Amino acid sequence: MEADWGAIRTDLAMEAHELATQRRGGMIPGVISQSEEKGPARISRVTIQTEEAGRALGKQPGYYVTVEAPALRRRDKDDLEEVGKILAEEIRNFLREMQINEAASALVVGLGNWNATPDALGPKVVELVLVTRHLWSFSPPEKRGGLRPVCAISPGVLGITGLETGEIVAGIVQKIHPDFLLVIDALASRNVERLGAVVQLANTGINPGSGIGNRRLGITPAMLGVPVIALGVPTVVDARTIIHDALELTGAGMGIQREFLNIQERLSPFFRQLIVTPKEIDILIQDLSRVVAGAINIALHPGVTPEEVFRYLD
Numbered sequence: 401m402e403a404d405w406g407a408i409r410t411d412l413a414m415e416a417h418e419l420a421t422q423r424r425g426g427m428i429p430g431v432i433s434q435s436e437e438k439g440p441a442r443i444s445r446v447t448i449q450t451e452e453a454g455r456a457l458g459k460q461p462g463y464y465v466t467v468e469a470p471a472l473r474r475r476d477k478d479d480l481e482e483v484g485k486i487l488a489e490e491i492r493n494f495l496r497e498m499q500i501n502e503a504a505s506a507l508v509v510g511l512g513n514w515n516a517t518p519d520a521l522g523p524k525v526v527e528l529v530l531v532t533r534h535l536w537s538f539s540p541p542e543k544r545g546g547l548r549p550v551c552a553i554s555p556g557v558l559g560i561t562g563l564e565t566g567e568i569v570a571g572i573v574q575k576i577h578p579d580f581l582l583v584i585d586a587l588a589s590r591n592v593e594r595l596g597a598v599v600q601l602a603n604t605g606i607n608p609g610s611g612i613g614n615r616r617l618g619i620t621p622a623m624l625g626v627p628v629i630a631l632g633v634p635t636v637v638d639a640r641t642i643i644h645d646a647l648e649l650t651g652a653g654m655g656i657q658r659e660f661l662n663i664q665e666r667l668s669p670f671f672r673q674l675i676v677t678p679k680e681i682d683i684l685i686q687d688l689s690r691v692v693a694g695a696i697n698i699a700l701h702p703g704v705t706p707e708e709v710f711r712y713l714d
Contacts, residue, residue, distance in 0.1 A: 546703010566617030589634030
């Protein structure tokens with residue numbers, strides 16, 4: 401049965417690939433997908449090689465890595481730290497692929513609205529990032545101890561600042577000339593089970609606010625002229641997706657499209673912008689920000705051990 405592509409919204413490349421494969425009844429030309437198990441995580445890698453394949457998935461051509469770990473929602477400290485180490489290695493893989501050396505300067509950008517908990521991941525991560533740019537430039541090489549110059553910012557959202565986030569970031573890049581950006585944002589998933597349990601990395605950049613349905617000026621390599629690693633965690637799911645999946649589970653068959661449109665028409669006054677987030681989202685954001693910040697600190701500073709990083713975060 402063909403999925404109602406317009407009703408199913410996701411920011412995750414792995415889910416987009418699953419949906420596109422289901423929709424077409426087979427593999428998508430120009431897409432390479434593989435996965436592996438590593439400790440408590442399942443890692444999926446999707447490479448979108450062509451513009452046509454990108455249109456089929458609704459994603460920009462590029463390389464996407466998804467670290468899926470249900471342990472992220474179980475609040476086990478050891479498991480959380482293990483996922484952080486796995487995520488750090490994936491970030492390092494991106495740096496190697498981009499040929500970014502250990503002394504290259506980084507700008508970490510935490511996107512999102514710190515006043516809206518499901519959208520607060522970026523600002524929370526920035527609070528925990530080990531920033532060193534202000535110290536690194538004044539230290540002799542022998543005293544830098546395996547740290548790279550890192551600065552970080554949480555630029556807020558348009559409704560708070562009156563400025564496009566992309567404009568703020570572009571201005572900073574033009575002023576300080578970082579060698580690369582690492583941008584964190586909240587995303588949307590099409591699967592409730594993946595909320596707070598998945599981290600996606602991509603080399604394509606990011607659109608601020610994508611997780612809550614806003615499409616703003618992109619923070620991308622093409623826009624900024626420097627490499628951009630986008631890191632996102634799904635914290636919300638579109639209500640239409642939940643209803644669509646519920647209809648599939650009832651065995652509505654070929655009438656699913658008609659039934660879905662009937663429900664959408666009846667609920668249209670408040671249905672269009674309705675998104676859902678877990679009731680424990682405040683705890684999830686707290687745990688996720690520690691895992692993501694820990695992974696970033698480990699990946700960006702080779703002279704600091706994972707044990708030192710998580711001790712620092714505690």
